[in-house]
Amino acid sequence: MLLENKVVLVTGASRGIGRATAVEAARQGADVAVNTFRDEAAAAEVVAEIEALGRRAVVFDADVALPESATGFVQAATQAFGRVDVFVSNAGVCPFHAFLDMPVETLRRTMEINLHGAYFMVQAAANQMVKQGEGGAIVAISSISALVGGEMQTHYTPTKAGVHSLMQSCAVALGRHGIRCNSVLPGTIATDINKDDLADPKKREYMEGRIPLGRLGRPEDIASVVAFLASDMAGYMSGAALLVDGGAFANFQ
Numbered sequence: 001m002l003l004e005n006k007v008v009l010v011t012g013a014s015r016g017i018g019r020a021t022a023v024e025a026a027r028q029g030a031d032v033a034v035n036t037f038r039d040e041a042a043a044a045e046v047v048a049e050i051e052a053l054g055r056r057a058v059v060f061d062a063d064v065a066l067p068e069s070a071t072g073f074v075q076a077a078t079q080a081f082g083r084v085d086v087f088v089s090n091a092g093v094c095p096f097h098a099f100l101d102m103p104v105e106t107l108r109r110t111m112e113i114n115l116h117g118a119y120f121m122v123q124a125a126a127n128q129m130v131k132q133g134e135g136g137a138i139v140a141i142s143s144i145s146a147l148v149g150g151e152m153q154t155h156y157t158p159t160k161a162g163v164h165s166l167m168q169s170c171a172v173a174l175g176r177h178g179i180r181c182n183s184v185l186p187g188t189i190a191t192d193i194n195k196d197d198l199a200d201p202k203k204r205e206y207m208e209g210r211i212p213l214g215r216l217g218r219p220e221d222i223a224s225v226v227a228f229l230a231s232d233m234a235g236y237m238s239g240a241a242l243l244v245d246g247g248a249f250a251n252f253q
């Protein structure tokens, strides 16, 4: 098992990639602190899945956009499990909208959840890891959107480039404490975040057609890579970005 007896914290873990990551961490032997936001029934399901794997889970309901959520989450996890070994910054939103009439509030909220939220959370986790004095691993969910544009994602793609950049700077800032910081760049993964966008069969077919491996990603495709980066198997990786997109980015012409 890759994460035996580790304590893993995951933000936005009630659904999609975060949920698969929390469950994979438990499968790999970890106890898991699960941040959710106003999603009680789904939170109870993920806890049940973790416990069914013989591991412990604790839920912390909070909006990642608020700085106090970050300190609260880390404190709750530390109270429950005594320490923080791995932190996964995953929570994110992507309300598709055109550029020319982007509502200020949509831009602001997307930035506050995806980028500021990641910053506050990673900072709080890193402080706890430094206090423990035994290093740690931080993984942030960026995106293929850190590398390419999207007509309806002008508010979103900069946050994903920012999240990867945050991991690079944190790798530099935290290396002396033995804390590794990396990002995962998923391609198109079928989750609630793009359910409406991909409900159009033409769009879905087009996206599938661009992927050399012939299918959209599943949350589990990302969760296994996060587990690897969080584990000692990736012990000399820091400041790196792993693109997990079925080959989509390479498929330009």
Ligand SMILES: NC(=O)C1=CN([C@@H]2O[C@H](COP(=O)(O)OP(=O)(O)OC[C@H]3O[C@@H](n4cnc5c(N)ncnc54)[C@H](O)[C@@H]3O)[C@@H](O)[C@H]2O)C=CC1
Binding pocket: 011, 012, 013, 014, 015, 016, 017, 018, 035, 036, 037, 039, 062, 063, 064, 065, 090, 091, 092, 093, 094, 113, 141, 142, 143, 144, 145, 185, 186, 187, 188, 189, 190, 191, 192, 193, 194
């Ligand atoms: N699905 C995809 O194609 C891709 C997703 N990503 C990223 O993966 C991450 C997870 O997204 P998905 O699992 O696809 O979406 P999802 O919609 O299935 O899950 C998002 C999770 O974040 C939580 N969340 C949303 N706002 C929150 C807030 N303010 N505070 C705390 N939690 C909050 C939701 O409750 C949910 O659990 C996001 O950061 C997204 O940008 C990156 C690349 C591709």
Ligand SMILES: C[C@H](O)[C@@H]1OC(=O)[C@H](O)[C@@H]1O
Binding pocket: 094, 142, 143, 144, 145, 150, 160, 186, 187, 188, 189, 193, 194, 197
């Ligand atoms: C939400 C989108 O479908 C998804 O989010 C990303 O980060 C990917 O680039 C996809 O566009």
